[in-house]
Amino acid sequence: MTVRIDATDRKILAELxxxxxxxxxxxxxxxGSSKTPVWNRIRKLRxxxxxxxxxxxxxxxxxxxxxxxxxxxxxxxxxxxxxxAFLKALKDRxxxxxxxxxxxxxxxxxxxxVQNARAYDKxxxxxxxxxxxxxxxxxxxxxxxxxxxxxxxxx
Amino acid sequence: MTVRIDATDRKILAELxxxxxxxxxxxxxxxGSSKTPVWNRIRKLRxxxxxxxxxxxxxxxxxxxxxxxxxxxxxxxxxxxxxxAFLKALKDRxxxxxxxxxxxxxxxxxxxxVQNARAYDKxxxxxxxxxxxxxxxxxxxxxxxxxxxxxxxxx
DNA sequence: TATGAAAGTTTTAAATA
DNA sequence: TATTTAAAACTTTCATA
Numbered sequence: 048m049t050v051r052i053d054a055t056d057r058k059i060l061a062e063l064x065x066x067x068x069x070x071x072x073x074x075x076x077x078x079g080s081s082k083t084p085v086w087n088r089i090r091k092l093r094x095x096x097x098x099x100x101x102x103x104x105x106x107x108x109x110x111x112x113x114x115x116x117x118x119x120x121x122x123x124x125x126x127x128x129x130x131x132a133f134l135k136a137l138k139d140r141x142x143x144x145x146x147x148x149x150x151x152x153x154x155x156x157x158x159x160x161v162q163n164a165r166a167y168d169k170x171x172x173x174x175x176x177x178x179x180x181x182x183x184x185x186x187x188x189x190x191x192x193x194x195x196x197x198x199x200x201x202x
Numbered sequence: 203m204t205v206r207i208d209a210t211d212r213k214i215l216a217e218l219x220x221x222x223x224x225x226x227x228x229x230x231x232x233x234g235s236s237k238t239p240v241w242n243r244i245r246k247l248r249x250x251x252x253x254x255x256x257x258x259x260x261x262x263x264x265x266x267x268x269x270x271x272x273x274x275x276x277x278x279x280x281x282x283x284x285x286x287a288f289l290k291a292l293k294d295r296x297x298x299x300x301x302x303x304x305x306x307x308x309x310x311x312x313x314x315x316v317q318n319a320r321a322y323d324k325x326x327x328x329x330x331x332x333x334x335x336x337x338x339x340x341x342x343x344x345x346x347x348x349x350x351x352x353x354x355x356x357x
Numbered sequence: 358t359a360t361g362a363a364a365g366t367t368t369t370a371a372a373t374a
Numbered sequence: 375t376a377t378t379t380a381a382a383a384c385t386t387t388c389a390t391a
Contacts, residue, residue: 052265060260067222068256070366084377086368097264101223102351104254105215110207112353115302117272117311134347141354145313147270147343156272156341160353186311188302192289196257196351198267198315199296225385239358241387 050095055080056088061200067101112160114187116167120155121182129178136177142170205250210235211243216355222256259351266317269342273312276337284333291332297325
């Protein structure tokens with residue numbers, strides 16, 4: 048499932064990240080190649096899973112998502128069963144945009160954009176009724192200073 | 203700059219989030235309308251800024267981004283000048299994918315995907331040499347359990 | 358809202374370096 | 375083996391009913 052990724056592939060990926068809507072011709076021009084070779088590279092990168100979903104960035108506030116919480120979770124349970132149930136709970140909840148298992152003191156971090164504090168509380172109550180967690184700290188975002196999905200492929 | 207967003211708009215936005223590569227015809231079929239009205243709605247939503255950048259999701263690990271840190275920052279400085287400098291530092295660093303100013307005890311949270319721990323340390327050293335921060339805690343992700351850019355527009 | 362036509366784009370295939 | 379050319383199928387965009 049791996050693919051060798053050269054400098055031209057990286058340039059193509061950087062362009063696609065920046066604007067997935069531009070035409071093959073434009074991308075080819077940007078990376079100093081032409082349509083067909085670029086198209087073949089994109090196809091290979093897609094097949095290898097390096098290029099995944101194509102999507103649009105939406106204005107969360109305009110759509111009523113006015114609050115965003117980062118949730119730090121500590122648990123005392125470390126059995127496979129519990130972890131299974133916890134993972135399933137997170138994956139099933141559409142308000143959880145990100146979930147990471149961490150090294151160290153804090154076990155998990157979540158990013159949860161919601162309409163308002165009440166919606167967060169509903170989420171929180173639902174979560175703790177499904178799985179036991181030892182300690183939960185919610186950090187409320189006051190201001191999104193920066194938000195990008197781009198990886199720095201040229202840095 | 204605001205626009206009224208009705209149920210059909212939401213369905214269109216949900217489809218675009220899910221797959222921005224599909225054709226107008228497909229989207230029209232999914233939302234139970236036809237090409238022209240869907241096209242006009244998309245144009246309006248784009249002009250209003252509700253629909254932003256069109257992008258692709260890349261496989262970070264395949265591209266060598268094998269570590270991801272969440273960084274919790276406390277500061278004792280709360281003057282405008284300091285904040286200005288701190289914001290600029292974050293915006294200028296391409297490895298910072300997310301930065302939020304928080305309510306409460308912890309002042310900022312960052313998400314920083316990097317190649318490895320050494321790359322994180324370089325970022326950290328560069329940051330603290332640019333701006334004074336009181337206390338920094340780095341949480342290292344061991345496993346990305348869930349990661350999506352999608353807002354739950356139907357929930 | 359629907360139809361349709363012009364312009365542009367993607368995709369495949371064949372030809373060439 | 376990789377690139378260029380060429381052409382068919384499909385999409386977007388926009389004017390008009």
